[in-house]
Amino acid sequence: MAEEVLSRFEEVGLIDDSAFAEAWVESRHHGRGLARRALAQELRTKGVDSSLIDEAVSQLDSEQEEATARELVARKLRATRGLDRDKRLRRLAGMLARKGYPEGMALRVVRQALEEEGEDTEFLGEGSL
Template identity: 85%
Template sequence: MTRRTEWPDSADELSRTAGDAETRSGRRGRRGRQAPEDGPVDSGGPSSSRAESGPPRTPEEQARAICLRLLTGSPRTRKQLADALRQRGIPEEAAQEVLSRFEDVGLIDDGAFADAWVESRHHGRGLARRALARELRTKGVDSALIDEAVGRLDSEQEEVTARALVDRKLRTTRGLERDKRLRRLAGMLARKGYPEGLALRVVRQALEEEGEDPEFLEGHLPGD
């Protein structure tokens, strides 16, 4: 007879239902018998039955516990969690059922993840829209959600951030040949995803304000 999965009605209840499973997992870890986090899911064989009290966990229960443990560490996208469940041997049908339920109760929200990622990575690392979009694609975020999240950064904000990055880097390039300074500063912005025209304009302005010859800069950097 197939065991029916009973789904809680809220995120809090969903978290509580995994409590026993996580407690059992913690006991195994303290005894030195817990599998590595990225290892296969316990198959529920005879040795597992002896180590745990109660009936073996269903794939859905295992998937819930895995997802909750990962989400406790940091927010994850649906694709990231799906990949983790696949690596741990959770059947696809059970994984998709759990992931859909987590979305229903708000524990998975790729749109909110994308918004937070853009905010954190732009202000913390100075990444531009192009680089942010590339990172979000690798995490499996839908293109429409990516466009919406990176669209909150306008060109004016990008230019302000690019100038701040150049200002911090300027002093480390003093003493270098002018050509090398130009390449180093523009290359730094390019690696962070800034368009070439914007990167070169910001570098030119910064160097002009520092006293570099405007005619030299005009000869080496394209205009607006």
């Protein structure tokens, strides 16, 4: 009986995992600043099929993801003023990592933001955390 009801709901469009996944990605990326990796993990925990997850997160490209990372860092940057350079780098890159951003992108975005503020980032290697 339950299977019949669920099948009927799908037929009339009341259950649409694809639309749900796309709306979730749109909402959580713009609302919380989550990256593709974090969004995919959230959808997996919700039981969404892998192919639908891939399709939904593909609507975000790497430029959009990097632009969002820059916005997040810009918002958080002021709160780290007064801390030493290495601590700022760790806090900002850690914030991006928790939101699912790739390490290389996180470090690049944070390093650029710190440079724009006048911080000396010359001695920060590629893998500095």
